Amino acid sequence: MDFVYGPGKNHLFVPGPVNIPEPVIRAMNRNNEDYRSPAIPALTKTLLEDVKKIFKTTSGTPFLIPTTGTGAWESALTNTLSPGDRIVSFLIGQFSLLWIDQQQRLNFRVDVIESEWGRGADLDALASKLEADRSHTIKAVCIVHNETATGVTNDLAAVRKLLDGYRHPALVLVDGVSSICAIDFRMDEWGVDVALTGSQKALSMPTGMGIVCASPKAMEAAKTAKSVRVFFDWNDYLKFYKLGTFWPYTPSIQLLYGLRTALDLLFEEGLDNVIARHSRLGKATRLAVEAWGLKNCTQREDWFSDTVTAVVVPPYINSADVVKRAWTRYNLSLGLGLNKVAGKVFRIGHLGNLNEAFHFNPCRLSGLRLNTVGTWD
Amino acid sequence: MDFVYGPGKNHLFVPGPVNIPEPVIRAMNRNNEDYRSPAIPALTKTLLEDVKKIFKTTSGTPFLIPTTGTGAWESALTNTLSPGDRIVSFLIGQFSLLWIDQQQRLNFRVDVIESEWGRGADLDALASKLEADRSHTIKAVCIVHNETATGVTNDLAAVRKLLDGYRHPALVLVDGVSSICAIDFRMDEWGVDVALTGSQKALSMPTGMGIVCASPKAMEAAKTAKSVRVFFDWNDYLKFYKLGTFWPYTPSIQLLYGLRTALDLLFEEGLDNVIARHSRLGKATRLAVEAWGLKNCTQREDWFSDTVTAVVVPPYINSADVVKRAWTRYNLSLGLGLNKVAGKVFRIGHLGNLNEAFHFNPCRLSGLRLNTVGTWD
Amino acid sequence: MDFVYGPGKNHLFVPGPVNIPEPVIRAMNRNNEDYRSPAIPALTKTLLEDVKKIFKTTSGTPFLIPTTGTGAWESALTNTLSPGDRIVSFLIGQFSLLWIDQQQRLNFRVDVIESEWGRGADLDALASKLEADRSHTIKAVCIVHNETATGVTNDLAAVRKLLDGYRHPALVLVDGVSSICAIDFRMDEWGVDVALTGSQKALSMPTGMGIVCASPKAMEAAKTAKSVRVFFDWNDYLKFYKLGTFWPYTPSIQLLYGLRTALDLLFEEGLDNVIARHSRLGKATRLAVEAWGLKNCTQREDWFSDTVTAVVVPPYINSADVVKRAWTRYNLSLGLGLNKVAGKVFRIGHLGNLNEAFHFNPCRLSGLRLNTVGTWD
Amino acid sequence: MDFVYGPGKNHLFVPGPVNIPEPVIRAMNRNNEDYRSPAIPALTKTLLEDVKKIFKTTSGTPFLIPTTGTGAWESALTNTLSPGDRIVSFLIGQFSLLWIDQQQRLNFRVDVIESEWGRGADLDALASKLEADRSHTIKAVCIVHNETATGVTNDLAAVRKLLDGYRHPALVLVDGVSSICAIDFRMDEWGVDVALTGSQKALSMPTGMGIVCASPKAMEAAKTAKSVRVFFDWNDYLKFYKLGTFWPYTPSIQLLYGLRTALDLLFEEGLDNVIARHSRLGKATRLAVEAWGLKNCTQREDWFSDTVTAVVVPPYINSADVVKRAWTRYNLSLGLGLNKVAGKVFRIGHLGNLNEAFHFNPCRLSGLRLNTVGTWD
Structure with a gap:
């Protein structure tokens, strides 16, 4: 070696x-527990409530998925879109590139708007596309809030303004992996439909939890989206949310307690x-x-x-x-x-x-x- | 509460x-590390070598996927089969039921062979189907080795014997979630094509790692399988295996060290x-x-x-x-x-x-x- | 091996x-901290207040000494007695034997009252001695509350009753190592002058903290006790108690946090x-x-x-x-x-x-x- | 707060x-164990062998005492000296001051050689005293190797040279609390008779273990030293060393495993x-x-x-x-x-x-x- x-x-x-941080390491230093006992649903309930705050949403529905950011991407796309759907996606660095690759492999028609690496999303190009799209063939705009490869933060409020300007109904799907909890992000105010992050980023936890939040409009889209999905299907979660047991399959007990502490630290600091x-x-x-x-x-x-x-x-x-x-x-x-x-x-x-x-x-x-x-x- | x-x-x-076990909890009690440093690939290499031993395979290719058993199921199916493929699946309890549900939602044509709960897989029914299937329309036989809901262990050697008897080329996909490392399992000897387990079972780790192993025949099938997959795509792993960096996306550092210790304990005991x-x-x-x-x-x-x-x-x-x-x-x-x-x-x-x-x-x-x-x- | x-x-x-218990292990899973920062004195203050509750005392002065039960014994004896002082001590098993050995090596004159192993302290013998001791030459009665070697619990209330009956002013020094927090113990009510336990017993912590509590009468005796002592000297603690920094030498940060959690668990259960x-x-x-x-x-x-x-x-x-x-x-x-x-x-x-x-x-x-x-x- | x-x-x-360091925290993240099982003596034996290396001694006898540096001081003094013994001690800062205070309270006659704070031990003054002491009334020279209060390291080789020059048989007792494992220290070569350190210093562990090492000459002195001691008495350790069970009272299991890892890290780095x-x-x-x-x-x-x-x-x-x-x-x-x-x-x-x-x-x-x-x- x-x-x-x-x-x-x-x-x-x-x-x-x-x-x-040490308190999170400590919180995770524990044995497994039975996730069907009364304790884990009670814990999960507080997590689902509190995790909405990091997205600055009150109307969103959060999902804590045992996966990575790549899986969270897949969850956002497959639950809201159908194969063949047209989407607009910005290529500004390695992570937006990888997401676009995923979008294409999931059989969406992707209009790629490329910028030189080191520059942000080309919003003028987006404006042109929206203007031209009177028939609303664009189903979603996909944007990486913060491109980790080049250190570029995109202006999400401007994206929303454009869509509103053209009264365009496209969903806005945001990769907030390296922004949420660290850079100003406002899901409700900016009309973001799906936002997502991963536990190993600003939440300062180990890898293993993809955190996805869906707006009411995204939840509505999920009802008709035809992309094939099982592991990433929000419906399986919703079924267990209704039952009050919350988990369609086994969560990581350690990550749940880790998230509890990570959120507590965030809220304590503000x-x-x-x-x-x-x-x-x-x-x-x-x-x-x-x-x-x-x-x-x-x-x-x-x-x-x-x-x-x-x-x-x-x-x-x-x-x-x-x-x-x-x-x-x-x-x-x-x-x-x-x-x-x-x-x-x-x-x-x-x-x-x-x-x-x-x-x-x-x-x-x-x-x-x-x-x-x-x-x- | x-x-x-x-x-x-x-x-x-x-x-x-x-x-x-305490040694595994201890091994996981650690900070994150950069998975692109030289240390993590070196560690991963030993894991991929050693994890084959728990499947009793020398020719298989293992994948350590940041997911649960449900995701490992999806990985096994989507990498080896195409939508519309006919498969035979045994329904003997809740977990085989859930896997069949997944198979159907992934658009395979599933011949369900149901047994009374408390009984094992109906191998006579399988025999009939194989006998009738001269044109080899059955692409895979899916079987849960140990049905956790009813405490039933199926006879995998008998399944292999039947397939060999009929010289049937169907893949054998095995859910070994509650058997591998605890109940005798022999991937190579029994001609299993995909076997899988989860970290939180006999390996006695936290949840979060789906461990999937594919035979050369399964790897061959993966080249033509048309099921849509990205997060679960073995090809992304293979690309990074070749590069020697091993990970298409961020693994849980903690689970890697946990697996190292879990395997060490297993091998020390034998x-x-x-x-x-x-x-x-x-x-x-x-x-x-x-x-x-x-x-x-x-x-x-x-x-x-x-x-x-x-x-x-x-x-x-x-x-x-x-x-x-x-x-x-x-x-x-x-x-x-x-x-x-x-x-x-x-x-x-x-x-x-x-x-x-x-x-x-x-x-x-x-x-x-x-x-x-x-x-x- | x-x-x-x-x-x-x-x-x-x-x-x-x-x-x-896991919560205590978790609480101790931490780095060192500067014990002269504002945080550690603030923590220590709550510990000293709360630890009195396990002795059932409001008037006692507690000491958290980085030592074992043997050291706690030495602390109790040397702070309250002078070489040559006459004490009465009960020999009923291995741990009372070891304490008596210590008493003798510290140059006290020990009246040993021996019982057959498996029997409790011979209180009749104590009564005789007290009755005979009109001039109050007996300075202390030393008794092990619960003799760990034979599984024998002595009746401390009866000891108090005897002393009161004879209006005898001898100090009562109690080894509560395997009783306090587990067997009924009432420092104030029973007029115990020094009581002590160790962290690794009913508090369910690692070894390393001797917990000693002194009555006002014992504190008074400490002013004139001539036994040589430095590490175990209560005065050094008292000096730092007054300063509000609490520690004459470096405490184990980990054990302080462990004790905090151990007490929390005790009080939560009651x-x-x-x-x-x-x-x-x-x-x-x-x-x-x-x-x-x-x-x-x-x-x-x-x-x-x-x-x-x-x-x-x-x-x-x-x-x-x-x-x-x-x-x-x-x-x-x-x-x-x-x-x-x-x-x-x-x-x-x-x-x-x-x-x-x-x-x-x-x-x-x-x-x-x-x-x-x-x-x- | x-x-x-x-x-x-x-x-x-x-x-x-x-x-x-994380590996030490990890090693200590464990439950208690029975210190009378075969495992703990086997572990202890390796510790006692290996700990001699940090003192650079082959002939010394080490003691791992559940105490702090202050207790280790007391152990060094009381095991080798008798009340009234004359010793020479250097006052150069707060920690040498505290040790001298202890020496005086333990009833030794202390010749204090004071230096301005910020200066090292006054070896000329020592020379004068040694020269004058033809009858060898000085029983020990006590010196703090590294005075933590002022950042001053004393020259121990020079002390040895002086003693040898005057053929003076005084014991050399060294506080190596903030030097051993970090600053060059050679027990055998420099003829140090008792050296000591604490776990929370260069060994980078929690507080709670005083590590004391005695030369053959110090062990000989211990046979006749009349200072009263029980908890700190080396003889109690020696008795259990002979039995092969090593511990006169309960050690901290966690610190033993922590020390094992701390030594492993030291030896791995060299x-x-x-x-x-x-x-x-x-x-x-x-x-x-x-x-x-x-x-x-x-x-x-x-x-x-x-x-x-x-x-x-x-x-x-x-x-x-x-x-x-x-x-x-x-x-x-x-x-x-x-x-x-x-x-x-x-x-x-x-x-x-x-x-x-x-x-x-x-x-x-x-x-x-x-x-x-x-x-x-």
Whole structure:
């Protein structure tokens, strides 16, 4: 194996999975329980109520699915759409690319609106498509709120404004995997129909829970959506919601208790304070990058992400070497550049339950300079 | 909430999720890690090698999917079959019923062979179907190895023998959720094409990992299977297997380390010893039931399950009351009767990392007698 | 090493250290903290207030000392007595023997009142001594509330009554290691001057905290006691109590949080309910012993202990073999016979956070019979 | 309470208790076990063998005592000396002061050699005393290897050289609490007779285990030492060492497993590498202090401590405000100035299982400047 024991804490500054706070680790340090006992439904009920708050919705229906973000995507699409449905989707980086790939493989007709990597969703292109679509053949607009590969945050309020402007009834499906609980997100206000995140992101838990929330309009769409689905079928959940036992199949007891604590921590700090903290740490990271004399991959300030910064390295350096060196020498995990920006950027995650002292670990490298062999002096 | 704090350990004797041994809880008591670091692929590689041993296969390809047993079912079906394919499936209890429901919703044509609950798969009916199927329209035989609802273990070697007798090429897909690692299972020897289990069963881990293993024949079938799949698509895994990074999406770091320890414990005890232990504890449970003067739901000795015993209560008793009383009074979790046997049976799980002293908790009630209000005297 | 991996949970039925409930294990699953931060004093304050409740005192002063029961003994003696002081001490088993040994090595003049092992403290002998001691040369009466080696509980109210009857001012020092939080104990009502227990007993925590409580009279005695002491000196604690920082040296952060949870669990169940539960489980154990046809080492019913039962084996059997067999074969830990009763008794602990189902593990052996080679059939 | 929930990890940079590495936390995440079973003695035997390596001794006898550093001091003194014995002791800071206080209260005659705080032990004064002591009335020299209050490391080899030069037979008792496993220490080579440390220091465990090691000469002295001792008496340990059961009273099972893992981590990294790492991080801290324009409390380079740096603040600032601000604002724990240097210094611990990225947290404040109200700009 090409890794050896290193002393000290691993510093995890990838944009997910993120550092788990001790209280969540503690809450999950437990044996299994019978999920058909009275205790687990009682716990689940509080979770379903409270999880709506992180989406800022009162009318949405949440689902806690034993899956990853990829599964949450599939759940959002298959429950609301039918094969052959036309959707508009923005390609701005690796994660939007992967979602589009999934959309195509699930047999939707996808109008891909591509931007240069480092730029946000091209809303002008969306406007043109909406304007042209008098007959409402577009059934959904799919958008990644925060593209983790390039550190780009899209403007969801603007998407809603466009749809309203054209009185277009398309559903709005949002990947909030690296935004929800960290970047301002307002499901009800912005008319988002399906929003989703994963437990290992801003909730600062282990991987394994896809959290999906559906608007009343999405729930209505689910009644006629013809996409084949079983594991991801919301109807199976709804059946057990009615019974008050909540689970169509076995949930992870540990993740349920972990979510309870993760939500408690969020609410204790205050969701708005959490978002402000991400904003503060995001800005600090960008200032550090500037101080290093390096460029942010994100091309315009209004797209800057408060959860991840993709840093462009000079052309004579392979960014993968930076990541490798950080890992072997400092026990510090940074994110690789992916696909089109492989070798060109490394990524600093500033996502989750962090504080100033914790956060500045990667930034403390600011005194150092990248040398020509791609390592720090 | 209708539950209160009770002192002492909860005794979990449902057939899953089962008790987690301390070393596994310990191994999972950890922070997240970057799954793209060199450490996680190195760990994953050992897991994929070792997990084949629990299936008793050398030629199979394993998949560790962040899902439950229900998702593992879907993975087995969608990767090997196409919509409209004819399959034969045995209905002998609640879990085989649910799998058949999934098969039908995934648009396969399912020949259901039903048995009375408490009886095993009707292999004579299978024989007739195979004999009649000269043109090999049957693409797969789906069978639950151990039906958890009724405590019935099916004879997989006999299924193989029948198929071989008729030189029938149908795939054999096996739900081994409550058998693998606890009841003798031999993937290669019995010509099983897809076998699957879940982490929260005999592996004695938390829920969240579906473990699926595919024979070379199943892998071949996957190349042409037309069922729509993305999250569950084996091809995405194979792509990353080739890259040596193994994961198409984020795995649970905690479950990977948990699986490592669960496998270590299994191999330290010896898989055959583990199976012998389940056999011993299963027999002991059945003797206890006999001593109570109660009936086993399983109708014939050769179907007796070594991982769960469904106990029939007298007609004047509701078995749910027995379960409830055990929980409120003794902090002891038993399994309810499901569907057709609801109210009629309760179930004692004797599955996972148990020993004699641990196991006999539910059986120690043997000195007691069920009274007419469904509680123990 | 003469032990191997055994599957399933170890069943710990020694009278200490006892099984730790999951919530306490969870609470202790944490990193160190700075004990000079504002958080630890705030936590300590609640502990010192609440721990008085387990002694049933409002006027006592508690000390949470990083030590074991042996250290707590030393703390009780050296803070209240001077070398050469005359004390009366009851020898009724191994633990009272060890305490007397300590008393003698600390240079007190000890009047030992010995009883046959299996019998309680000889209070008639105490009465004679008190009657004869007109000049009050006896400075303290030392008594083990519950002798763990023989399963004997002494009558502390009777001791108080005798002292009051003779208007004797001797201090009463009580070892409550295996009684406090499990057997009725009333510090104020019974005029106990120093009472002590250890974290690993009825509080169901790990070893490492000696909990000592001193009456106002004992605190007064501490001002003039000339025994040499530093680590165990109450004055060092009092100095920091006044400062509000509480700790003269570094406490175990983990044990502080563990104690917080242990107390919470006790109060949630209700201390009187906890005592009633021990009484119920103690009685049940004695009935099981009777059913086995074996004899209780304790010779009279009013001495029966509700936290441990010492079981006398037939003369042709070595009780150590019973303990060894339980451990190797059933992963079940029982207590050995100690000193005078070595080989003659084994001990079943029924102490701590137990319930009926948990507890009956050792008793489930009731269907078995001891055979002539000292093992169970 | 004057503290509130803060997000992110607490950064613990006091010189003890220090950060516990995850593997040690994991190892301790367990239930109690019977310490009289065969497993615990087998484990203990490996610990006693291996713990000698951290003292660099082959001839020493180690004791793992359930106590703190203060108790370990008492163990060292009372087992080797008799009341009235003359000892020489160096007062150079708060911890040497406390040890001297203990020595005096234990009734030894202490020649205190005082240095200005910030300076090391005055070895010239020792030389004079040794020279004058032809009749060998000095029974022991007591020295704190690393004074935690001022960040001063004493030269133990020089002490040995002096004693040898004068052929003086005095015992050498060393407090290695904040040095052993972090700063070069050689028990055998330097002729140290009793050395001691605590679990919560360089071993990076919770508090609760005092680790004491005695040379053959110290063991010989213990045979005639007349200090009263019971809990701390080495003889009780030796009795159980001979029996092979090792424990005179109940040890903390959790700390034993924790120590096993702590030693494994030390040996995996290599003790010399660990010491080199502390040297590197210590130097880096001092460079940071220099860069801040602040002064090191330690007055001479050869006394610089590699485990803690005491930083002198400007006279118009109260160092307690710096510590408080770090805690409330950054969730960062620094050490207060103690006693004579209270308000004048704050302390940065760089002790235990740290790495560069972890370590530089407090140092990242280097970009900031102390302002006149004692906080950072």
